[in-house]
Amino acid sequence: MGSLGTRSRQDPGPPVTRFLGFSPSRSGSSTAGDTVPAPPPVRRRSSANYRAYATEPHAKVGRGASEGTLMLQIAKQELEREAEERRGEKGRALSTRCQPLELAGLGFAELQDLCRELHARVDKVDEERYDVEAKVTKNITEIADLNQKIFDLRGKFKRPTLRRVRISADAMMQALLGARAKETLDLRAHLKQVKKEDTEKENREVGDWRKNIDALSGMEGRKKKFEG
Structure with a gap:
């Protein structure tokens, strides 16, 4: 009993070391010099504090x-x-x-000739510019026309909005079959005939309920009930 008591005092066990924050050394001794601090607890990422x-x-x-x-x-x-x-x-x-331009050493007549030549070049370039602008305008117009044609072709295949039109069965068959629709279609031929009930006769038999009550009241009414 004494040895067990001394052993329990010397060896506190894993729970005590975990509580104090120390872990036993490799040699198994629990002295302060050989202890190593325990790692900090790992915080689990729960759904509540995940955003943190x-x-x-x-x-x-x-x-x-x-x-x-x-x-x-x-x-x-x-x-x-x-x-x-x-x-x-x-x-x-x-x-x-x-x-x-090289204008050094040119006389008045030579300068005039140079000006005429430059004006001719300007006129030629202006004509070329006009032709290019006309071609560009023509191409733009053709492109716009082709785009409009494409738009029209796409519009032809669009499903139009339908309207409700009252039409008879004969007119419908005539529109669908044309000249082959010679026989008239009787839609009432295959319908089940239901006879109308004679409600007026029932109303005449029932009559006024007040008169019936008066007729059945008293001794005469009781006799009628027994006789009936």
Whole structure:
């Protein structure tokens, strides 16, 4: 009994060590120098407090916004680069087509000839511009006409709105069969005939209920009941 008591005092057991926050060492001793602190308890992600731990969706939203901003910046840079390329191409085309004039050492007559030549070139370019504009206008008109034709063709195959029209059976057969619909269709031939009940006769037999009560009241009425 004494050994068991000393053993229980020396070895408190796993529950006591877990409660105190210490775990026994590898050698099995429970001294303060050999103890290692227990890891903190793991908090489970329940459905109630899941939003407190769910930081990943917020991170995804922020990453998506940053990616969208980066894409807009890249698109803006690409547009600026394309505009710069267009300006460069325009400058190169103008430099090759519009060469600088050499007016040094030209007399009055030569300058007049140069002006006439330039005016002729301007008139020729203006005529070419007019022809190109006429072709573009014609193409635009043709495209609009073709689009209208396509729209009309699509409209032909649309189901029209139907209206209720009163039509007889003979007219319906005539419209469906045409000249073959010679015989008239009697729709009442296959119907079941029901005889109307003679309600007037029943009303005459029933008569006024007050008169019936008066007739059956008293001794005479009792006699009629027994006789009937």
